[in-house]
């Protein structure tokens with residue numbers, strides 16, 4: 672499992688769960704408030720799992736480089752419960768396909784949390800010197816251009832991401848022979 676497949680799988684799983692909750696609401700098993708509260712809680716926990724994927728991925732790179740794996744930072748996601756609840760309510764009130772929008776929200780939240788968590792974790796580890804762009808399997812032209820034949824970006828520079836981008840920084844380390 673790679674960063675990309677893990678994040679995609681989490682996004683898919685979260686989408687399925689939130690869709691299931693919506694179906695329960697539509698069939699009368701859950702009131703709207705129950706749906707909204709449960710869906711928001713689901714999204715917050717999915718965000719935390721997204722961050723955990725990032726920390727695990729980074730730990731894997733330390734291991735590959737023969738370095739001691741640093742203790743997890745246990746990064747807190749800045750969960751905006753209010754914001755999520757509002758997003759869910761907006762979707763439910765809109766005329767557009769609710770399931771499609773809920774799935775899109777779940778996928779986007781997971782990707783955001785994983786991507787932001789990765790960036791924060793990178794900056795927290797002093798051993799990391801820089802990173803190359805780890806392209807996702809469907810990398811667009813811009814992302815491939817930003818790869819720049821394996822150019823090493825400085826660790827302090829945030830990696831450019833865009834909606835739907837599952838590229839991730841592949842760290843290079845201080846005092847480790849490259850190649």
Ligand SMILES: [Zn+2]
Pocket residue numbers: 810811812813814815833836
């Ligand atoms: Zn791209």
Ligand SMILES: [Zn+2]
Pocket residue numbers: 806807810811814836837838
């Ligand atoms: Zn990308």
